[in-house]
Amino acid sequence: MAYPADLKYTKEHEWIKPDGGTASIGITHYAQESLGDIVFVDMPKVGTELTAGKTFGSIESVKAVSDLYAPASGTVTEVNGDLATAPERINKDAHGSWLVKLKLKDPAELGSLLSAADYEKFVAEEGGP
Amino acid sequence: MSALEATTPNIRKTALNAVHRQMGAKMVQFNGWDMPVEYPSSGGIIAEHMAVRTAVGVFDVSHMGDIRLTGPEALGAVQHISMNDASRLAIGQAQYSALLYPQGTFVDDVIVHRLAEDDYLLVINAGTREKDFNWVRDNTREFNCRVENISDDFTQIAIQGPRAAELLETLTDARLGEVRFYWVTRGTVCGLRDILIARTGYTGEDGFEIYVPADEGTSARVWNQILQAGAVACGLGARNTLRLESRLPLYEHEISDTINVWEAGLDRFCKMAKPEFVGREALERARTAGVKRTLVGLEMVERGIARDGYKILADDGREIGYVTSGSPAPFLKKNIALAYVPPEFSREGSTLKVEIRGQGVAARVVPTPFYKRPKKG
Numbered sequence: 001m002a003y004p005a006d007l008k009y010t011k012e013h014e015w016i017k018p019d020g021g022t023a024s025i026g027i028t029h030y031a032q033e034s035l036g037d038i039v040f041v042d043m044p045k046v047g048t049e050l051t052a053g054k055t056f057g058s059i060e061s062v063k064a065v066s067d068l069y070a071p072a073s074g075t076v077t078e079v080n081g082d083l084a085t086a087p088e089r090i091n092k093d094a095h096g097s098w099l100v101k102l103k104l105k106d107p108a109e110l111g112s113l114l115s116a117a118d119y120e121k122f123v124a125e126e127g128g129p
Numbered sequence: 130m131s132a133l134e135a136t137t138p139n140i141r142k143t144a145l146n147a148v149h150r151q152m153g154a155k156m157v158q159f160n161g162w163d164m165p166v167e168y169p170s171s172g173g174i175i176a177e178h179m180a181v182r183t184a185v186g187v188f189d190v191s192h193m194g195d196i197r198l199t200g201p202e203a204l205g206a207v208q209h210i211s212m213n214d215a216s217r218l219a220i221g222q223a224q225y226s227a228l229l230y231p232q233g234t235f236v237d238d239v240i241v242h243r244l245a246e247d248d249y250l251l252v253i254n255a256g257t258r259e260k261d262f263n264w265v266r267d268n269t270r271e272f273n274c275r276v277e278n279i280s281d282d283f284t285q286i287a288i289q290g291p292r293a294a295e296l297l298e299t300l301t302d303a304r305l306g307e308v309r310f311y312w313v314t315r316g317t318v319c320g321l322r323d324i325l326i327a328r329t330g331y332t333g334e335d336g337f338e339i340y341v342p343a344d345e346g347t348s349a350r351v352w353n354q355i356l357q358a359g360a361v362a363c364g365l366g367a368r369n370t371l372r373l374e375s376r377l378p379l380y381e382h383e384i385s386d387t388i389n390v391w392e393a394g395l396d397r398f399c400k401m402a403k404p405e406f407v408g409r410e411a412l413e414r415a416r417t418a419g420v421k422r423t424l425v426g427l428e429m430v431e432r433g434i435a436r437d438g439y440k441i442l443a444d445d446g447r448e449i450g451y452v453t454s455g456s457p458a459p460f461l462k463k464n465i466a467l468a469y470v471p472p473e474f475s476r477e478g479s480t481l482k483v484e485i486r487g488q489g490v491a492a493r494v495v496p497t498p499f500y501k502r503p504k505k506g
Contacts, residue, residue, distance in 0.1 A: 034155075036167055040434055062366060063166065
């Protein structure tokens, strides 16, 4: 799996795609693959303040529940409503299925996240694909 | 034994372990066994679950254990250690039953097969193999019968689904049409003579469990022939969602050493008309006293999935019970759960709350099994 170079990644298997002062957040291909069939996403409401490294929701497959961790701090400006009725889209296209969009508090926070190459290496060490 | 050996968990593998890995199965540890939880090549848990409900799936269930009781007093021994009435079994017939502690709680649930005149086979759970065998051996010492742990002799393969018979018929000379549900036969399967074929399973569907020699080559050959005949490989993930939709209990969840037969709602498999069996006296007293909790089926009304161990709350927020098993139900397309609650909260149609991440989420008490397979018309 090639991880897109325009995204940044966390060790908790989220991605963030910056776009000026805002960014979209999702989970990685590796995360969706380990979870299996995704059936439920519990997401924050618009206006919620997220803190980098803290949980902001959860994602559930048939067999497991996983917390979602914010890759960066900011305010939720949009929630992907399509995922409420079709969470399986994340399995089909993890890097194209954003969960929430954020107005970033400090875009410099993204500097500490993993690049695509670093993340790929990290996943390989975890025994993943 | 060195200290290292003593602390290193001994993970057990079935004879099909290498085959599962070659197929790219996701493996998990289950009760000390390295088992496939799902096969991405089959499409994952939901696809596997649907294959069993609508066509046919195949499971490696070799982690299950087998205890054989033979000899002149084998029936007496089985009657003493199990709650169902094995004297009703014809040769070739099987029954769901359980081994109980003197307190009326569960050592394990089992399927008792009567293979011959004085020859009984108990199929037991993976996590309780040693405990069960020791318990059976210790509690049958007064009977003139031989007790053998033959768990490692077999690769046990479950072929499950409405098309299971059709599939297995292409691989065997046994007359499967004459074998009713919960009966066994013997026949040649994939060229192997005298294979035990039981029309049993843990999915709520029609299906068979076959017991083939446990060597890796034979096991792999049989497994692959079943796949080639059109079965979808299924893992423990689908096995769990299938059994939950059908309200089949899982040890350490719906039944355990602290839960009794009445609480678990397994009354119809417990034959109190039998004069004696381990646990009977305690159950007699418990029946008079009445149960403090009972197992109910729940269907989530609000958004959310109940999971094992989540709390059940009354309307006023008071904690009244807990979820024993909870999951999305792939065939029913609902979020369902089994839970223990006090009897006054068990009325069908009433609403309870499941605590999910600190929030009370509404669920309705519904009749079980959640899923019942359609009768052949």
